[in-house]
Amino acid sequence: MVLLRPSLVELQSYVPGRKLPGAVVLASNECPYGLLPEVAARVTELTGGLSRYPDMGATRLLDALAAHHGVPAERIAVGAGSSEVCGQLLHAVSAPDGEVVFGWRSFEAYPILTTVAGGTAVRVPLREHVQDLDAMAAAVTRRTRLVFVCNPNNPTSTPVGEAALRAFVDRVPEQVLIVIDEAYHEYADPAVVPDALALFGDRPNVVVLRTFSKAYALAGLRVGYCVGPPGVIAQVRKAQTPFSVSALAQEAAVAALGEHEEVARRVAVTVGERDRVTRALRALGHDLPDSQANFVWLPLGADSAGFAAHCLDGGVIVRAFPGEGVRVTIGLPEENSAFLTLAGDWTPTLR
Numbered sequence: 001m002v003l004l005r006p007s008l009v010e011l012q013s014y015v016p017g018r019k020l021p022g023a024v025v026l027a028s029n030e031c032p033y034g035l036l037p038e039v040a041a042r043v044t045e046l047t048g049g050l051s052r053y054p055d056m057g058a059t060r061l062l063d064a065l066a067a068h069h070g071v072p073a074e075r076i077a078v079g080a081g082s083s084e085v086c087g088q089l090l091h092a093v094s095a096p097d098g099e100v101v102f103g104w105r106s107f108e109a110y111p112i113l114t115t116v117a118g119g120t121a122v123r124v125p126l127r128e129h130v131q132d133l134d135a136m137a138a139a140v141t142r143r144t145r146l147v148f149v150c151n152p153n154n155p156t157s158t159p160v161g162e163a164a165l166r167a168f169v170d171r172v173p174e175q176v177l178i179v180i181d182e183a184y185h186e187y188a189d190p191a192v193v194p195d196a197l198a199l200f201g202d203r204p205n206v207v208v209l210r211t212f213s214k215a216y217a218l219a220g221l222r223v224g225y226c227v228g229p230p231g232v233i234a235q236v237r238k239a240q241t242p243f244s245v246s247a248l249a250q251e252a253a254v255a256a257l258g259e260h261e262e263v264a265r266r267v268a269v270t271v272g273e274r275d276r277v278t279r280a281l282r283a284l285g286h287d288l289p290d291s292q293a294n295f296v297w298l299p300l301g302a303d304s305a306g307f308a309a310h311c312l313d314g315g316v317i318v319r320a321f322p323g324e325g326v327r328v329t330i331g332l333p334e335e336n337s338a339f340l341t342l343a344g345d346w347t348p349t350l351r
C-alpha cells in the first residue's frame, strides 16, 4: 500500500457550485454579463497562436497590471486564478509545522491549500459574521507563517475596516506573511473597505491578492495575481506551475484591464441589485449583514440546506453551507427576481 499523506486523506475536498442545464446559477459569485466586448474580440484573434507555449513571464500582463496599479512589475506575481496564487504564497513560506491563520468561515480553499502545502490550518471563529482580527492576531504563534484576511469575507460578505486592519498589521510580527484577499474589491464601497494596496504598499510582509474571476468576468480563463514586496514576489513566482496562465488568459486579462467603463457600469448594476436583494430579503424578515461583495449571506443555520433545496426545486442554484447559512450570488436582475420570488415562497421546516 502506498503511504499517503494522512492530512490529505482526511481533508475535505473543495465543493464547486452545481451546474444544471437551464437553471439560474447564483452559486459561485461569477459575473453574469459574459465576456467584456474587447476580451471577446481579442480571444477570437488569438486562437491562431495557441500551438505555442504562453509567455511564462506574462510580460504584457505584468506591464499592464503595473501601469494599472502604479507599481513596478517586480512587485506583481500572477497565477491561474488567485486560488493558484494562494497556493504559491503558501509554498513560498511553508515550513514543517508551519501554521496558517484565517477567520472561519471564510474562503473554503484556504484550509485545502494550506494542507496541500504541508501547513496546519488554524481557524479563528468569526464574530457576528465578521473576521475577528483581535482573535486572529492572538492566534499568531512562533509557528505561524501566513495569515489570510479576506476583505470582504467570502461567504459572509462582511468587511474589516481600516482602523482594525491597520492595528492588525501593526500587531502581527514581520516574519509572518499577511495576505489580504481582495477578490471582491471592485464591488466594495471604498469608504467602508480599505484598499490594502494603498494602505500597506510599503510593508515588508503584506501581500494583496486580486482576481480577474469576478468583476472582470474571466472565471473560466483562470487569472489572478498578487502585489507585494519584491523579495517575497520573487519566491511566489518560483512556486507557480510553469506556464499555468495560458496565452488566452494573459491576453484576455490585458484586454479586460482596458475596459474600465464597462466594468464600472456592470459593477454599479450589480451593487444596485445587491442592495435591492438585501432590502427585499429584510422585508421578508431575514436578518442579513450588509454586503460589500457580489453576493449576500443568509445566516439560516439549520434551515440552510432546506432553503437551498427549495430554491433548486424552483430552478435557482444557490450555495448552502449546511448548519451555517446560504450564499446567494447577485446575477442578472431577472435572475435575482426569480430568486426573491422563491425566497418569498419559502417557509422554514417545523422542528
Ligand code: PMP
Residues within 6 Å of the ligand: 028, 029, 080, 081, 082, 083, 084, 107, 150, 153, 154, 181, 183, 210, 211, 212, 213, 219, 222, 223, 224
Ligand atoms: N478569494 C476569494 C475570497 C474567493 O471567493 C475566490 C473565489 N471564490 C478566490 C479567492 C479565488 O478565485 P479565483 O481562483 O477564481 O481567482
